[in-house]
Amino acid sequence: MKVAIYGAGAMGTVLGAYIAKAGVDIDLINRNEKHVAALKEKGAHIIGTVDFTQKVNALLPSEMSEKYDIILLMTKQRYNGEIVAFLKDYLKEDGALCTCQNGLPEFKIAEMIGAERTLGCAIAWGATFHGEGVSELTSAPDALTFSLGAFGKGNHLQDVKDLLEKMGEVIVEENFIGARWSKLLINSAFSGLSTVTGATFGDISKKKESRKVAQRIMKECIDVAKAADIRIEPVQGHKIDKLFDYRGAFKKAISFALIPVAMKKHGKLISSMLQDLRHGKKCEIDFINGVVCEFGRKYNVPTPFNDKTVEIVHAIEEGEFPIDFANIKLYKELF
Ligand SMILES: NC(=O)C1=CN([C@@H]2O[C@H](COP(=O)(O)OP(=O)(O)OC[C@H]3O[C@@H](n4cnc5c(N)ncnc54)[C@H](OP(=O)(O)O)[C@@H]3O)[C@@H](O)[C@H]2O)C=CC1
Ligand SMILES: CC(C)(CO)C(=O)C(=O)O
Structure with a gap:
């Protein structure tokens, strides 16, 4: 079986x-020539919560020559249109492209390559790129989980599961779309605000001003999912849609108190979108909070806090x- 990670x-x-x-x-494929050269020469050096170096097959896109049974898509979502169009020629008829990107990328990908060839995976751990063969695992080795799902009949679903199990659970x-929404809710609130403020998930959940905003972003996600008839899946055993939903003042106060408790294990994280901005790149905000706003418009649920997050991040991108x-x-004006 021929397998690759693209990006x-x-x-x-x-x-x-x-x-x-x-x-x-x-095959590990990337357009970054220095990174590919270092991977070829010295292997992949993984630092952070682990430390090992592994020999890998690294390729530039121009060096791809065969069709793959499985491609794990790990570029950022902003250029999926052109990247998936390019990958179509390198994916077998009965192959599978598994997008490991955040947000809800499967809909557009399935339109391009067919639902049966589209798989998706929400990843619960994090990493920071150091370049030239080095990447940092920022999550604990006992927290390396994957939520995998098929968009259609699921070509190679078991094979992809076997591959990902080489790293974690x-x-x-x-209910894959429900699992996607769980991750979307966390990313919208904490990755969105980490990008707006430069703060860690821990600081966002501890400081009252940002915690209040995170609570409202999560509530909007829950309301939009409900209106769209999407059942949000539990995260690591926690029913986040129940914990962070509220109508009256009492449940609202409980949901507020629970936020720092829920974030305890993830306190040191910053978002990958923040890393993009710090490298002077545009980020995936339209594919994270922006998707919640899009669904909100479709199902007539107001999403002012997610709208504001998208607006602020674009303003940061524009300097x-x-x-x-x-x-x-x-x-402040939204409360
Ligand atoms: N980082 C994290 O902690 C997490 C990220 N995710 C998600 O995973 C996905 C990947 O994120 P991440 O690994 O951080 O992203 P990175 O930007 O670090 O990695 C993507 C790599 O793909 C390369 N690339 C971009 N376009 C192409 C192309 N056309 N052909 C070949 N290579 C290309 C990029 O190079 P270049 O720099 O030149 O653009 C970059 O090196 C995102 O959707 C993100 O939301 C999910 C969970 C956690
Ligand atoms: C929150 C995190 C780091 C977790 O996987 C992530 O998904 C991101 O910032 O892109």
Whole structure:
């Protein structure tokens, strides 16, 4: 079976190293010439909560020559149109492209390559790219979980599960879109606000001004999912849609108190979108909070806090605001 990771950057270098370490023949593809050269020469060096170096097959896109049975897609979502169009020629008729990106990328991908060839995976761990063969795993080695699902009949679903299990626990989700929404809710609230403020998930959940905003973003996600008839799946056993939903003042106060408790294990995380902004790149905000706003418009559910997050992040991208905790004041008018 011919297998590749396309876009082996922060996440893909780590995953690829684990899969190769387990003895699987996998190609790590990236357009970054220096990174590919270092991977070829020295292997993938994984640092952070682990430390190992693994020999890998690394390729530039121009060096791809065969069709793959499985491609794990690990580029950012902003250029999926052109990337998936390019990959179509390198995916077998009965192959599978598994998008490991955040947000809800499967809908567009399935339109391009067919539902049966589309798989998706929400990844619960994190990584930071250091370049030239090095990537940092930022999650604990006992927290490396994957939520995998099929968009259609699921070509190679079991094979992809076997591959991901070389690194961590894989749950195959019957209600995959519900699992996607769980991750979307966390990303919208904490990754969105980490990008707006430059703060860690821990600081966002501890400081009252940002916690209030995170609570409202999560509530909007829950309301939109409900209106769209999507059942949000539990995260690591916690029913987040029940914990963070509220109508009256009492449940609202409980939901508020629970936020720092829920974030305890993830306190040191910053979002991958923040890393993009710090590298002077545009980020995936339209595919994270922006997707919640899109669904909100479709199902007539107002999403002012998600709208504001998208607006602020675009303003930061345009250089109108610095990345600063003081940006949290920009939500004041919404309360
Ligand atoms: N980082 C994290 O902690 C997490 C990220 N995710 C999700 O995983 C996905 C990947 O994120 P991450 O690993 O951080 O992203 P990175 O940007 O670190 O990695 C993607 C890599 O793909 C390369 N690339 C981009 N376009 C192409 C192309 N056309 N052909 C070949 N290579 C290309 C990029 O190079 P270049 O730099 O030149 O663009 C980059 O090195 C995202 O959707 C993200 O939301 C999910 C969970 C956690
Ligand atoms: C929250 C995190 C780091 C967790 O996987 C993530 O998904 C991201 O920031 O893109």
